[in-house]
Amino acid sequence: MTTETPMHLSLVVNGTRREVEVPARRLLSDVLRHDLGLTGTHVGCEHGVCGACTVLVDGAPMRSCLLFAVSVEGAEVTTVEGCRAADGSLGPVQAAFRDCHALQCGFCTPGFVTTVTAYLRENRAPTETEAREAISGNLCRCTGYQNIVAAVLKAAEATVPAEAAPGGERR
């Protein structure tokens, strides 16, 4: 039987440095929820299929349930709580989800918001097909996805400067 000695872990979560002592086997999803109290990150399947626990690690979307927290020591982590606007109101992706009725029960939504936030930095004006591809790793059992796709497109409009919007940067 292996004895579990807690390890010191330092992360920058939503712009704030956080220091915790955790066992090596603790998943990043559980550190965020249980040790840091950031329950916006949801845990669904816990084996990397559903996408609900997706957070940004150094800007890239990753499954927090597929990461030992100690293996991302020092990383910058952005959760759904970090996707809001600077004044504390809804961020552009969150607002688009509300406006398009892109959530029903809301369980999957944090994973969508983080995934879409990162995606729109890479592709600022996705087509509908690209929007579907972008969210293909996230499962939603309520909406049927139509309104989520609409929200991705709306969020893209909201985050693109007006002059770059029509026929703007496309892959």
Add this chain to the structure above:
Amino acid sequence: MKPSPFTYHRPTSVGEAVSTLAGLGASGKVLAGGQSLVPLMSMRLSAPDHLVDINGLAELDTVEVSDGQVRIGAGARQARVERDAVVRDTVPLLGQALVNVAHPTIRNRGTVVGSLVHADPSAELPAVLLLLGGVMELRSPDGVREVAATDFFLGPMSTAARPGDLAVAARFPCQPPGSGTSFVEVSRRHGDFALCGAAAVAVTGPDGAISSARVALVGVGGTAVVVDMTPAVRGSGGDLDPSVRDGLVDEHVDPEGDIHATADYRRELARVVTGRALEQAVGRARDGGRRR
């Protein structure tokens, strides 16, 4: 759904990782991207006593081209390799296969070498390494051992890597001019493991006719199955003879049925994906090969 306790090691150099692993032997396991290992541990299908984390080792995070080969270090994430312009030009089959590996979110963390060492029979990358005749570099305190892909993959989740070995890199031969490649797979849902998939490479001879055509099939055996499909290429036009094609597939493939697909359905899929992948590869070879 929580992993068993383990002792965590975070070496600061490849040398330290190698000596740590050697000391641990069969009780140690390498943690690279962890996109296969962590769920296996969460489901308690795997419970290593020690994990040696190589994520912080910058010297493994490499993609280099030399001597007609692309060398991918054990730290290189799949997403990085997929987007690498040099890889796209020199080994286009890698990118063609990588877009089929799980979802972009998984590829942001998962590594190419990790997928190869994991050796899942449904996985795409082992088929690429086998089909192209690549090489694995396994490091131990005795030095670096090079193992050809044909000798590396032994069966489902089973490779020639010994306890204590650190797979430091995989080398893929660059695609010669006048050849073309393709990767096609069928899965139940987008991003799922493939029920069946095919990597294909076609090469044109000096006269412009197809001189060689081969596929590597995944999901229909313990490892990827390489089949020489050259006899199925009919005449200089590069058309495929469907009956010869299906005959060759049937001769080499003997899939098992499971809850996802019956054996008969998998055999039928093997024929279909072979045909689709070969047609694309032949078309690309005839278009001048190197560009996708």
